[in-house]
Amino acid sequence: xxxxxxxxxxxxxLGLSEEEKKVFGEQLGKVLDHANELQKLNTDNVSPTSHxxxxxxxLREDKVVVxxxxxxxxANGPETEDNMFKVPRIVE
Amino acid sequence: MKYETIIGLEIHAQLAxxxxxxxxxxxxxxxEPNSNIxxxxxxxxxxxxxxxxxxxxxxxxxxxxxxxxxxxxSIFARKNYFYPDLPKDYQVSQYELPLATxxxxxxxxxxxxxxxxxxxxxxxxxxxxxxxxxxxxIMGADSSLVDYNRTGTPLMEIVSxxxxxxxKEAAAYMQTMANLxxxxxxxxxxLEEGSLRCDANISLRPxxxxxxxxxxxxxxxxxxxxxxxxxxxEVKRHNEVVSEGGKIVQDTRFYDExxxxxxxxxTKEFAHDYRYFPEPDLVPVEPSQEWxxxxxxxxxxxxxxxxxRFIKDFGLTTDDAGLLVSNKAVADFFEExxxxxxxxxxxxxWINGELxxxxxxxxxxxxxxxxxxxxxxxxxxxxxxxxxxxxxxxxVLVKVLETGKSVKEVxxxxxxxxxxxxxxxxxxxRDVIKNNPKQLEQYKGGKTTVLAFFxxxxxxxxxxRANPGMVNKLLKQELG
Numbered sequence: 001x002x003x004x005x006x007x008x009x010x011x012x013x014l015g016l017s018e019e020e021k022k023v024f025g026e027q028l029g030k031v032l033d034h035a036n037e038l039q040k041l042n043t044d045n046v047s048p049t050s051h052x053x054x055x056x057x058x059l060r061e062d063k064v065v066v067x068x069x070x071x072x073x074x075a076n077g078p079e080t081e082d083n084m085f086k087v088p089r090i091v092e
Numbered sequence: 093m094k095y096e097t098i099i100g101l102e103i104h105a106q107l108a109x110x111x112x113x114x115x116x117x118x119x120x121x122x123x124e125p126n127s128n129i130x131x132x133x134x135x136x137x138x139x140x141x142x143x144x145x146x147x148x149x150x151x152x153x154x155x156x157x158x159x160x161x162x163x164x165x166s167i168f169a170r171k172n173y174f175y176p177d178l179p180k181d182y183q184v185s186q187y188e189l190p191l192a193t194x195x196x197x198x199x200x201x202x203x204x205x206x207x208x209x210x211x212x213x214x215x216x217x218x219x220x221x222x223x224x225x226x227x228x229x230i231m232g233a234d235s236s237l238v239d240y241n242r243t244g245t246p247l248m249e250i251v252s253x254x255x256x257x258x259x260k261e262a263a264a265y266m267q268t269m270a271n272l273x274x275x276x277x278x279x280x281x282x283l284e285e286g287s288l289r290c291d292a293n294i295s296l297r298p299x300x301x302x303x304x305x306x307x308x309x310x311x312x313x314x315x316x317x318x319x320x321x322x323x324x325x326e327v328k329r330h331n332e333v334v335s336e337g338g339k340i341v342q343d344t345r346f347y348d349e350x351x352x353x354x355x356x357x358x359t360k361e362f363a364h365d366y367r368y369f370p371e372p373d374l375v376p377v378e379p380s381q382e383w384x385x386x387x388x389x390x391x392x393x394x395x396x397x398x399x400x401r402f403i404k405d406f407g408l409t410t411d412d413a414g415l416l417v418s419n420k421a422v423a424d425f426f427e428e429x430x431x432x433x434x435x436x437x438x439x440x441x442w443i444n445g446e447l448x449x450x451x452x453x454x455x456x457x458x459x460x461x462x463x464x465x466x467x468x469x470x471x472x473x474x475x476x477x478x479x480x481x482x483x484x485x486x487x488v489l490v491k492v493l494e495t496g497k498s499v500k501e502v503x504x505x506x507x508x509x510x511x512x513x514x515x516x517x518x519x520x521x522r523d524v525i526k527n528n529p530k531q532l533e534q535y536k537g538g539k540t541t542v543l544a545f546f547x548x549x550x551x552x553x554x555x556x557r558a559n560p561g562m563v564n565k566l567l568k569q570e571l572g
Contacts, residue, residue, distance in 0.1 A: 073129055
């Protein structure tokens with residue numbers, strides 16, 4: 001199945017070379033083919049599955065836990081200023 | 093052609109929790125930038141979110157108060173988009189299976205009650221904050237600084253049906269909703285501080301037509317007045333475009349309070365293709381009937397019911413009852429005072445009048461201020477017993493609030509007790525009459541309305557301490 005690889009790359013903010021577009025386009029196309037295969041199954045009596053694991057109600061109490069390594073998190077950004085992440089212009 | 097206005101509102105309220113929606117970071121406002129962050133809320137690889145039980149509970153509480161159906165199963169979903177205030181590049185929200193659906197709220201507009209439908213109530217997480225550099229706003233900024241303290245704060249979204257027909261109704265809806273959220277203690281719900289936010293969808297359609305027209309989505313309204321004004325502007329703009337034969341282009345618009353206009357927002361290739369899918373890291377929540385029932389019990393009497401009861405049982409006016417129930421603590425205060433003194437009208441007057449004025453002026457809540465139901469009742473009783481005049485009582489109340497002393501102490505210390513000594517009062521009255529021969533002549537000439545002038549002068553001479561009833565009686569006697 002043909003996929004609009006340019007659109008998908010744009011949504012994911014990925015800059016792909018022509019070669020990559022070809023390779024990934026084919027690979028993702030196969031994934032869609034497989035999904036189309038599954039579409040053929042009769043699922044009238046199957047309710048939509050949101051999760052594969054049969055678990056529910058995993059909740060935590062409303063308690064504050066202070067994180068000790070916020071500096072490490074900041075260090076993951078390419079640029080920081082005044083303890084904040086610095087990002088380039090957002091709106092042109 | 094005649095058009096009608098169609099408005100639907102999306103409200104976001106920050107929930108009153110200690111910790112964030114999916115991690116243990118504090119939600120406290122005003123902390124050092126990026127001090128309340130952790131690997132979970134900043135989306136570090138391999139971290140796992142866990143739902144805050146209290147946030148879920150507060151949303152259920154709201155949903156019950158809004159007469160919604162609590163869904164048996166609730167699913168979280170990822171809403172994918174890129175923006176610097178969103179570290180994971182997706183917001184955890186709810187999409188196909190929200191927490192609650194199909195409710196309503198009664199809103200009073202111009203004395204009439206209007207039922208406005210609630211489409212859904214769901215939970216999601218807040219984004220971070222951007223500080224723009226090189227310009228006051230995002231437009232024109234060279235770069236921006238990002239603070240993720242707010243990232244992951246529990247947000248509750250409440251979506252209304254497109255049942256609102258005027259900007260005024262929209263403002264009334266917002267006000268009623270804010271009061272309710274504050275009353276049931278699920279959110280601070282302050283538009284000015286951003287703990288409550290509002291997006292408005294507005295369109296026009298020819299009267300009688302079923303389909304909706306093209307809508308505009310309005311953002312950045314930071315007060316109830318701004319909600320109304322932004323919508324008034326937008327109704328006008330739509331009308332102008334349509335009457336000139338033009339077409340409304342669907343867009344997102346920012347309200348600018350300074351110029352009182354809305355402006356279309358152009359963001360850098362902001363594709364509205366969110367590709368929602370179930371959040372694989374969070375399992376479904378299926379609130380048990382017992383849990384929902386427990387929350388329902390904790391809700392107690394809702395403001396609308398309490399207001400109706402105040403009007404019916406205590407004979408209060410709609411306005412008085414409305415003011416009392418706009419805040420739960422105030423309504424509780426009223427009922428506590430009522431237990432001590434069966435005079436609802438007087439208690440309501442004092443609370444809604446002098447007391448509220450003082451609280452507003454000093455930015456205090458009724459629980460923070462130096463006042464208790466017992467003290468207010470003591471004040472009213474002092475007036476009833478003639479110890480102080482109603483006018484002096486206002487001064488006494490302020491002193492009580494300022495010093496924390498009892499009414500008795502304040503009255504004793506400042507010599508504010510009412511003057512009820514006839515002999516002393518007669519002396520003062522004779523002086524007043526002597527000093528105003530012109531008015532005395534008028535009175536003698538049959539112009540009895542001058543009596544009010546003498547009463548006023550006597551009250552002035554006694555600094556308001558004279559018993560007005562007695563002054564009237566003695567004046568008539570002395571004037572002959």
